[in-house]
Amino acid sequence: MxxxxxxxxxxxxxxxxxxxxxxxxxxxxxxxxVSSPTPQRGSDIFASYCSRCHGADGNGVNGRAELRKRTNIWGAHPDKVLTVLIFGAAATDDHQGQIRKAMPPMPYNDADIASTAMYLLHTFGGKMIDISEADVERVRVAHREATLKRLRQKK
Ligand code: HEC
Structure with a gap:
């Protein structure tokens, strides 16, 4: 017992x-x-990193880099936002005699890039879609292939 x-x-x-x-x-x-992507995480990243150039509310800083009203990007395929976040954006002609500054590639991992893209598309684009780390990798590979193809054709 x-x-x-x-x-x-x-x-x-x-x-x-x-x-x-x-x-x-x-x-x-x-x-x-690595935790899975969420728009909430994207919102935190936007506040701590992106807002220095785009403003806390996305309205830009000193009239520059306004994001909210960009129908060119919010109306386009969601992959376009991912391309900008992964590779940055080249400097452009502002048509007023100045060069519009370039945007650096986002120095974060894929889950964070997906989170940020989701936050942007929900908040500024009105598109309530999910974005995964696999989407980030897919866009990265597709952009690399397309760029290499273009560069090779130039030779
Ligand atoms: C060092 C400054 C800087 C930082 C940091 C920055 N950006 Fe940008 N971003 C720019 C500039 C400059 C442009 C181009 C502005 C323009 O076209 O007027 C741009 C463009 C963009 C565009 C739109 C491009 C288009 O095709 O219209 C998006 C979306 C964007 N940024 C999102 C972000 C997000 C999200 C972050 C944070 C992860 C971020 N940016 C961090 C400077 C910055």
Whole structure:
């Protein structure tokens, strides 16, 4: 009888320790692993990184780099936004004798790029769509292939 109870207690303790260990492993990998893309994460990135050039509300800074009213990009295929975030944007002619500044590529991982694209499309584009890390990789590869093809044709 006694040995039976002790046995049960030993098993219970063992199982408890096992569950706690699994919990710690899961918690650790959650803390270190890459989390899946969310528009909320994109909003945080916009506030901490993009707003220095585009303004906290996307209305630009000193009349420059306004984002909200860009029908050219919000009306286009969502891949266009991803292309800008992954590769940046080249400087352009402002048609007033000045060069409009270039935008640097986004120095973040693919989950963060997807999060930011989702935030932009939801907020400025009115498109409630999901964007995944796989979309980021797909656009990156497609753009690279197209660019290489164009460069090779020039030779
Ligand atoms: C160092 C300044 C700078 C930072 C930081 C920056 N951008 Fe830009 N961005 C620009 C400039 C300059 C342009 C081109 C502006 C123009 O065409 O008037 C641009 C253009 C864009 C465009 C539109 C391009 C088009 O085709 O109309 C989008 C979308 C954009 N940025 C999003 C972002 C997001 C999101 C972030 C943060 C991850 C970001 N930018 C960070 C400077 C910046």
């Amino acid at each position: 006694f040995s039976g109870t002790a046995h049960t207690r030993m098993w219970t303790t063992g199982i408890l320790l096992f569950v706690v260990a699994i919990g710690i492993v899961a918690w650790q990998s959650g803390a270190n692993g």
